[in-house]
Each structure stands twice: as C-alpha cells, then as structure tokens.
Amino acid sequence: MQTSLTVNGQTREVDHxxxxxxxxxxxxxxxxxxxxxxxxxxxxxxxxxxxNGERVNSCLCLTAMHDGDEVTTIEGIxxxxxxxxxxxxxxxxxxxxxxxxxxxxxxxxxxxxxxxKKGAPSYVSADLEAPTFDDxxxxxxxxxxxxxxxxxxxxxxxxxxxxxxx
Amino acid sequence: MKDFTMDEAQPRLLDQTGMGIIGKPLPRRDGKxxxxxxxxxxxDTPHPARMAHGVLVRATIPRGRVAGFDRAGIADIDGVIExxxxxxxxxxxxxxxxxxxxVQPGDEVHYHGQPIALxxxxxxxxxxxxAQRLTVRYETxxxxxxxxxxxxxTEIADPETAGDFDAAWGAAEVKVDLEFTTPSxxxxxxxxxxxxxxxDGDRVTLKGSQQMLRFNRNELADSLGIDPSKVRILSPxxxxxxxxxxxxxxxxxxxxxxxxxxxxxxxxxxxxxxVFDSVLRRSETRQRVRFGATRDGRITAISHDDxxxxxxxxxxxxxxxxxxxxxxxxxGLSFTQxxxxxxxxxxGSVRAxxxxxxxxxxxxxxxxLADKLGMDPVDLRLKNLPEKNxxxxxxxxxxxxxxxxxxxxxxxxxxxxxxxGSRREGDWLIGMGVASAARSNMLVKSASRVRxxxxxxxxxxxxxxxxxxxxTILGQIAxxxxxxxxxxxxxxxxxxxxxxxxxxxxxxxxxxxxxxTFLAAKEIRERIAEKLGxxxxxxxxxDGIARGGNIEKPLAELVDTEIxxxxxxxxxxxxxxxxxAGFGAHFAEVAVNEWxxxxxxxxxxxxxxxxxxxxxxxxxxQAIGGMVWGLGxxxxxxxQMDRRDGHVVTRDLANYHVASHLDVPSDxxxxxxxxxxxxxxxxxxxxxxxxxxxxxxxxxxxAIAHATGARLHDYPAxxxxxxxxxxxxx
Ligand code: FES
Ligand code: FES
Numbered sequence: 001m002q003t004s005l006t007v008n009g010q011t012r013e014v015d016h017x018x019x020x021x022x023x024x025x026x027x028x029x030x031x032x033x034x035x036x037x038x039x040x041x042x043x044x045x046x047x048x049x050x051x052n053g054e055r056v057n058s059c060l061c062l063t064a065m066h067d068g069d070e071v072t073t074i075e076g077i078x079x080x081x082x083x084x085x086x087x088x089x090x091x092x093x094x095x096x097x098x099x100x101x102x103x104x105x106x107x108x109x110x111x112x113x114x115x116x117k118k119g120a121p122s123y124v125s126a127d128l129e130a131p132t133f134d135d136x137x138x139x140x141x142x143x144x145x146x147x148x149x150x151x152x153x154x155x156x157x158x159x160x161x162x163x164x165x166x
Numbered sequence: 167m168k169d170f171t172m173d174e175a176q177p178r179l180l181d182q183t184g185m186g187i188i189g190k191p192l193p194r195r196d197g198k199x200x201x202x203x204x205x206x207x208x209x210d211t212p213h214p215a216r217m218a219h220g221v222l223v224r225a226t227i228p229r230g231r232v233a234g235f236d237r238a239g240i241a242d243i244d245g246v247i248e249x250x251x252x253x254x255x256x257x258x259x260x261x262x263x264x265x266x267x268x269v270q271p272g273d274e275v276h277y278h279g280q281p282i283a284l285x286x287x288x289x290x291x292x293x294x295x296x297a298q299r300l301t302v303r304y305e306t307x308x309x310x311x312x313x314x315x316x317x318x319x320t321e322i323a324d325p326e327t328a329g330d331f332d333a334a335w336g337a338a339e340v341k342v343d344l345e346f347t348t349p350s351x352x353x354x355x356x357x358x359x360x361x362x363x364x365x366d367g368d369r370v371t372l373k374g375s376q377q378m379l380r381f382n383r384n385e386l387a388d389s390l391g392i393d394p395s396k397v398r399i400l401s402p403x404x405x406x407x408x409x410x411x412x413x414x415x416x417x418x419x420x421x422x423x424x425x426x427x428x429x430x431x432x433x434x435x436x437x438x439x440x441v442f443d444s445v446l447r448r449s450e451t452r453q454r455v456r457f458g459a460t461r462d463g464r465i466t467a468i469s470h471d472d473x474x475x476x477x478x479x480x481x482x483x484x485x486x487x488x489x490x491x492x493x494x495x496x497x498g499l500s501f502t503q504x505x506x507x508x509x510x511x512x513x514g515s516v517r518a519x520x521x522x523x524x525x526x527x528x529x530x531x532x533x534x535l536a537d538k539l540g541m542d543p544v545d546l547r548l549k550n551l552p553e554k555n556x557x558x559x560x561x562x563x564x565x566x567x568x569x570x571x572x573x574x575x576x577x578x579x580x581x582x583x584x585x586x587g588s589r590r591e592g593d594w595l596i597g598m599g600v601a602s603a604a605r606s607n608m609l610v611k612s613a614s615r616v617r618x619x620x621x622x623x624x625x626x627x628x629x630x631x632x633x634x635x636x637x638t639i640l641g642q643i644a645x646x647x648x649x650x651x652x653x654x655x656x657x658x659x660x661x662x663x664x665x666x667x668x669x670x671x672x673x674x675x676x677x678x679x680x681x682x683t684f685l686a687a688k689e690i691r692e693r694i695a696e697k698l699g700x701x702x703x704x705x706x707x708x709d710g711i712a713r714g715g716n717i718e719k720p721l722a723e724l725v726d727t728e729i730x731x732x733x734x735x736x737x738x739x740x741x742x743x744x745x746x747a748g749f750g751a752h753f754a755e756v757a758v759n760e761w762x763x764x765x766x767x768x769x770x771x772x773x774x775x776x777x778x779x780x781x782x783x784x785x786x787x788q789a790i791g792g793m794v795w796g797l798g799x800x801x802x803x804x805x806q807m808d809r810r811d812g813h814v815v816t817r818d819l820a821n822y823h824v825a826s827h828l829d830v831p832s833d834x835x836x837x838x839x840x841x842x843x844x845x846x847x848x849x850x851x852x853x854x855x856x857x858x859x860x861x862x863x864x865x866x867x868x869a870i871a872h873a874t875g876a877r878l879h880d881y882p883a884x885x886x887x888x889x890x891x892x893x894x895x896x
Contacts, residue, residue, distance in 0.1 A: 019291040028290065033210035034203020036405070038356045039438040043819040046356055074203035083198060091197035094787045098633030099200030100356040100405030106201060124828075139827040146819060148356045148406050149633045150794030151787060152830040 008076030045145030097149030260413030279443030312812030317506035334498030338458025357405020378669025446514025488520035495552025510812030518856035529864035587875035597873025603750035635784030647687035649707025673853025685733035750774030763885030792858020
C-alpha cells in the first residue's frame with residue numbers, strides 16, 4: 001500500500017506492506033538505517049524518532065497510520081560533517097561504546113529538551129508546574145532508552161553539556 | 167611476517183617514544199559515524215538485488231524430533247518462498263574460540279527455543295508472519311531434566327586443591343559456611359544477531375555481527391562443509407557483544423544455507439526473543455563458600471564449590487571459582503565444580519565468565535567473615551593478600567590490589583561509614599560496601615599489518631571493535647610508534663581478508679591486537695632506521711620527522727615507496743613463569759527503603775590497576791560499563807526458565823531487566839593506578855572490559871548488608887527478598 005511521509009523535510013511516497021512498521025519503512029524502505037532495531041517491541045528505545053515533533057518508538061508505529069505525518073530521524077539531525085551540539089557532546093563525553101543505541105539516545109534527548117521547555121513534568125519532578133533540568137530529570141526522562149554498554153553517566157553528561165552550550 | 171613469542175619481559179618502548187599519544191583520552195575515531203547513524207552495522211547493509219528475508223522458527227518442545235510442517239497453514243501468506251531445513255543448520259552459537267562447527271542436530275530438538283528452520287520470504291513482514299504462524303509437528307521424547315534443580319545427569323569434577331583444606335578447616339578458630347545462588351544472565355547486546363549472506367560461485371560472503379573473525383571463519387566453513395578460504399566475513403561495526411557474538415550463530419549458518427539453496431542473497435536478523443531463546447546464556451550458579459580464619463583475621467582455609475548447568479554436548483562450564491583461586495592466601499584451599507546436564511538453552515561465555523558471578527558469592531562471604539571477626543572488611547582483605555598465587559605458586563606479574571583498596575577507601579570516605587544499620591535518612595537506610603576486583607589476564611595469538619607511505623599509515627587486522635575502542639587504540643599505538651598524528655593513521659578492521667587477530671573476547675583484544683600492531687610498527691621503525699642509516703635504538707620519530715645519528719628527514723621524503731610490515735604475537739614462557747591478572751577495588755553506597763525494599767545505588771568508585779592504559783577515555787567507559795553490569799547482577803538481572811519445559815520465560819527486555827538510566831547514578835568514578843605489566847605483553851597492558859564487573863555486584867550486596875544489618879544470599883536483591891531479609895532481621 002501507499003503512504004506519504006515527510007521525512008527529514010522531504011516528501012516521500014512509500015509503497016509498503018500493510019504490516020510494516022515505521023521503523024522498517026525507514027530502514028528497509030527508505031534506506032535510513034541510522035534508526036536502529038533493538039527489540040521491535042517498544043522496550044529499548046533504539047528506534048526512537050520524532051513524529052510530528054514528539055518522540056516515539058517507531059517499532060510501535062504502523063506506517064499505514066501515518067499518512068501525511070512528519071518524521072525526523074538521526075539523519076535529519078546532523079551528518080558526520082555537520083554534527084550538532086548534542087552529537088558533538090556525545091563524542092566528547094564518550095556517550096556510547098558500541099554506538100548501537102546512540103541514534104535513539106540522541107533523538108530522545110532532542111525531544112526531552114522541548115518537553116522540559118514546555119513544562120511537562122516527570123515522575124521525579126519536585127514541582128509539577130515547573131520541572132527543572134537536573135541529572136535526576138534527565139535520567140528519568142531517558143530511561144526508555146536502554147544502553148547495554150552502559151554508557152549512562154557519559155550519555156547524561158553529554159546531554160547536560162549540550163544544554164549548557166544552548 | 168615477524169612472529170614473536172612472549173618469553174621474557176620486554177623493554178617499555180611506549181614510555182620512550184615521544185608523541186605522548188598513548189593513554190590520552192582521545193575521542194573515538196568512529197565517533198562521528200556513531201552519533202550520526204552512519205556506522206554500518208550488519209543489518210544496515212544496503213539490500214543487494216533480489217535479497218530475501220529469513221526468520222528463524224523455534225522449537226516449542228524441550229526434546230524430540232521435528233516430524234513435519236503444516237505448509238497449508240501459511241499458504242495464504244503472499245511472498246513466502248521456502249521453509250528451509252538442512253542438516254547443516256546449527257543448534258546454537260559455537261562456543262568462543264571453538265574454531266569448528268557446533269552440534270548440527272538435523273531434525274532433532276534438544277531444547278525449547280532451538281532454531282529448527284528458516285522461513286524465507288520476499289519481505290520481512292511475510293517471513294515474520296509465516297514463522298509465527300507455522301505449525302510444527304513433533305515427536306516428543308522425554309527431556310530427562312530441564313531445570314538445574316532436577317537435572318538428568320551431573321558431572322562432578324575432581325577437586326582443585328592446594329595444601330590441606332580439611333585440616334585447615336578443622337582447625338580454624340572462626341568459620342563461615344554459606345550458600346549463595348545467582349540466576350542465569352544474558353548478554354543482551356543492543357544489536358540483535360544479524361547476518362546477510364551472499365554467494366558468488368562457491369564463495370560466500372557474510373556480513374555479520376561477530377566478535378572473533380579468525381575463529382568465526384573456520385566455524386562457518388566447518389558448518390557449511392566448505393574450505394575456510396571460500397568464506398569471507400565482514401564485521402566492521404558490532405552493536406555490542408559481551409560474549410554473545412564470540413561464535414558463529416544459527417542466524418549466520420541459516421543465512422548462508424538458505425542463500426545457497428535459493429541462489430539469492432538472504433538476510434536473517436534474530437528477533438529479540440530468539441536472542442534470549444537460542445544465544446548462549448550465563449549459567450545460574452549454586453555456590454558454597456567456606457572461609458576459616460584465626461581469631462586475629464588470618465585466613466587459613468578457603469573452599470568454594472559450585473554447581474552450574476549446561477545442555478548436553480556443550481563443553482563449556484562457567485569457571486565460577488576462577489578469581490577465588492588467586493585472590494587470597496590460606497593454608498588449605500579446595501574448589502569443586504559440578505555441572506548439571508539439562509535440556510534447556512545452552513550456556514556459554516557472558517562478560518567475565520567466572521568472576522562475574524563467582525565473586526558475587528566469594529566477596530560477599532568474605533564480608534560475613536569480617537562481620538564475625540569484628541574486623542573492617544578492607545583490613546581483612548589487606549591482611550590476606552598472598553605473596554604468590556596460592557594455587558600455582560607463580561609470582562604475580564603486577565598486582566596493586568593493596569593500593570587499590572587503601573586509596574579507594576580514602577577517596578570514598580570509608581572511615582566514616584559507621585556501624586551496620588546506623589545511618590538513616592527518613593525511610594532510607596544508608597550503607598557502604600567494598601569488594602575486591604580481579605580478572606585473570608590473557609594474551610591470545612594475533613596478527614596485524616601496518617603500511618607506511620610518506621607520513622600516512624594504515625593498520626590492517628581482522629580485529630573487531632565491539633564498542634571497546636579498537637579502532638581508536640590501534641590507531642594510537644601505530645601513531646605513537648611511527649611518530650604521526652592520529653589523523654595520519656587509518657585503521658581497517660573487521661574483515662577476514664586482513665591478518666587474523668585475537669578477536670574481541672575475554673578482555674584480551676586490546677592487549678593482543680595492540681601488541682601485534684605494536685610489533686608491526688616496530689618492524690617499520692627498523693626499516694626506517696636502515697633507510698636513515700642509524701641503529702633502531704637511536705631512531706626517534708616525532709611529528710612526521712625521522713631523526714637518527716646526525717640526520718633528520720621528514721617521513722614524507724624518506725618513505726617514498728610504501729613499507730609494509732606484518733607481525734604476529736603469541737603467549738610464551740611468561741605465561742608459565744608469572745601469573746597475570748587485573749586487580750582493583752569496588753566501593754558502593756546504597757540507600758535501602760525500609761518499607762518497600764527498594765535499593766538505590768547512590769555512588770560507586772572503582773580503583774583499578776590494569777597495566778598500561780591505552781586510552782583513558784575508552785578505558786573509563788569500559789570500566790564503568792562493567793560496574794553497571796555489576797549493579798544489574800546485584801539488583802535486577804534475573805533470567806527465569808520454566809521448570810516444566812525449560813523455556814525462557816523472561817525472553818524480552820521488558821521481562822529481563824538490564825539497568826536503565828534511572829538505575830545508574832551519575833556519581834560513578836573510576837580511578838586507574840599507574841602500572842606496567844612487563845610479563846603480559848610488549849605494550850605492558852592488561853584487559854579492562856571485564857574487571858569492572860568482577861566484584862562490583864558484591865560491593866553493592868555488602869552495602870545493602872551494611873545499610874540494613876541483614877544479609878541476603880540469593881542474587882539479585884529484588885524488593886521481595888530485601889523485605890524478607892528485613893523481616894527476618896526483626
Ligand atoms: S526497537 Fe523500538 S523500542 Fe526497541
Ligand atoms: S552504546 Fe552500546 S548499547 Fe549503548
């Protein structure tokens with residue numbers, strides 16, 4: 001079947017199996033393999049992309065349900081030559097080891113900045129009206145992104161560091 | 167090719183070269199690719215023309231035979247090409263460094279979850295659908311025993327001993343005799359196993375996710391019944407391994423077989439559940455630890471016996487007591503292992519096989535001895551460090567364990583920890599714990615090639631980078647040796663067409679492949695010295711300039727035709743004469759909720775001495791990664807198998823709990839003590855990736871005991887067990 005998506009600012013018409021997830025459309029259909037598959041069940045966060053500006057697990061999205069939607073993937077964030085501040089901070093802090101969870105961590109953190117800015121509280125927010133931006137908040141809000149290499153402290157250092165740059 | 171055997175201590179050349187690149191916390195050279203999603207992992211390979219998708223079908227009985235498939239049941243699924251079964255398909259991944267095929271069961275089923283066929287289809291969706299819906303007809307047989315508490319068979323090894331344990335135990339003034347259990351664990355690398363196979367005539371190329379290419383090539387060739395020269399494996403990027411990708415897995419063999427049968431490329435990616443079902447797990451353990459001591463705290467008797475399990479036909483047995491055999495001295499030591507045979511997912515190497523679970527029990531038991539003696543646990547450890555390896559009598563090559571313990575205690579504020587159960591913050595009980603860290607060190611045969619042309623060098627080896635930093639450190643070693651900036655060195659890895667390295671496993675990768683790269687670069691230095699007309703010892707190479715005698719020349723001029731050198735290294739006499747291991751000390755502070763039993767780790771410190779550090783940044787990441795695994799084994803990781811049919815119950819990441827961001831404090835500190843291990847290899851380094859986990863979980867367990875005054879013996883310390891221990895304490 002046919003679905004029209006705007007991916008990283010470009011309109012893409014995709015011809016796909018009705019059972020296909022957004023993750024597999026991106027990877028197999030469009031060759032955007034920066035988004036990773038770690039579990040295919042919404043349990044690891046490796047497949048995180050922005051859907052109309054909000055983060056989602058793309059393995060839990062059926063492509064057929066997203067006609068006309070806007071998707072941003074890691075490829076739309078910065079290439080090796082044009083890394084953004086967050087990507088650079090990951091390199092600087094060694095916020096990865098194998099790198100497999102990294103695109104998901106970066107996409108998740110990208111959305112996290114916006115969520116805190118909008119005042120969306122989390123389970124660790126002391127003040128539900130005005131969440132702060134500290135390590136506990138980052139940790140809670142990033143807990144949907146597993147990293148078996150366990151670069152967690154360095155990932156959070158990178159997120160905090162890039163926020164300071166902003 | 168220059169072949170080198172490590173027969174005696176080597177000069178510390180890397181301390182004399184002038185670039186100062188070794189040890190520097192340089193960012194990874196593959197970093198930009200990883201943060202932009204452009205590092206190509208196996209399943210990211212652009213699809214070759216006519217590529218088909220394969221999904222493995224699992225057995226749902228513990229033992230028996232596949233009698234047939236109900237093809238009619240999936241006839242309505244468009245695009246299904248074939249249900250591939252074949253005598254060459256493998257039962258599970260080969261064990262690390264096997265170098266040959268594992269059991270190829272044909273139509274037999276040996277455990278619940280075993281891959282029994284590959285459904286191949288035009289699309290991934292069709293293959294997945296068909297694999298899930300396919301009805302399999304079985305003839306079942308009695309599995310004999312699927313659970314370690316009711317095995318079909320047990321094999322008890324002869325005790326390994328030194329001195330007279332029974333006499334020492336009998337005479338001991340103070341004793342502890344404790345039983346611990348640890349559950350099964352899985353590697354759970356974030357990248358599921360993936361393979362893309364493509365034949366060209368009688369040659370096959372596998373794009374796979376593999377840790378040890380030199381071995382994997384032979385394993386794949388043997389599985390397929392072809393000559394290794396017909397097999398090429400490419401694994402430039404690997405999304406984590408931790409032991410799970412040491413051997414060739416069923417996905418790789420099935421992809422090759424299907425691609426050959428269908429005459430088109432086939433890609434097979436394991437669903438996460440298949441990774442749990444059929445990739446080698448770490449065995450659960452039941453451990454009995456006995457310490458006997460004099461009243462003033464000298465340990466006189468040590469015994470550590472363990473029971474682990476595995477599927478029949480698998481020779482691997484978790485070496486649970488590895489570190490217990492060389493950490494502390496006693497008059498008598500005794501170690502006995504029992505292997506229970508069960509029809510269930512086979513066991514193999516998971517990060518730090520042996521130490522990772524053995525030390526959970528051993529170091530927690532030692533803490534209980536300290537309690538009984540009324541001694542500080544740091545002091546008890548310091549008092550019992552032996553002169554020599556107590557089992558073999560070998561001197562230690564380099565061991566700064568005492569410094570790690572004392573410097574760690576000072577940095578962590580150990581002196582202020584107070585009596586057990588004495589610190590409280592509201593509902594939270596606060597405690598500190600310590601454990602030694604130890605992991606035996608190895609050198610594995612490895613080869614590298616270095617090319618130098620002008621002021622540009624290339625390192626080539628089939629070594630892999632599984633997140634360990636191989637690309638970066640091998641580049642640093644070559645740059646340091648050749649007097650080049652790191653950017654002037656290119657590093658090519660992960661291709662069996664390149665010289666065969668050790669591969670990544672057992673923490674020996676950096677030291678082994680690093681040494682062969684060092685030796686190849688050293689050979690190039692000698693050739694440069696010849697060209698310059700000076701002795702190799704007089705040569706200095708700095709910032710692209712060669713100096714020797716009274717001559718000075720830029721490499722760009724001097725090396726006008728390419729110099730190529732290949733070198734290999736293997737272990738030799740120093741491995742006999744000396745005992746090499748990494749050592750350290752873990753400290754942890756926890757908060758335990760008195761009512762809910764929840765345990766929060768507040769901070770951890772690891773002080774480690776592991777020979778020369780090649781890159782302080784990647785080394786630190788490896789060490790912290792290990793410590794977080796220790797946290798996982800202490801608090802959350804628990805692979806459960808059904809007692810009726812052995813099937814893995816916790817077969818996804820929602821049910822098997824690896825640590826997540828919120829579990830891990832930001833206050834995770836690692837300090838490396840300066841050390842050179844002259845007996846280990848010519849670059850004086852030791853393994854890092856596994857020392858971080860070895861003992862870390864025990865430090866957390868000991869901290870829980872210190873916080874609450876209650877002792878647990880069954881890992882992990884989940885809230886139900888903590889509450890029970892608190893209630894038992896009263
Ligand atoms: S692949 Fe989507 S959450 Fe794991
Ligand atoms: S970097 Fe390997 S899983 Fe996160």
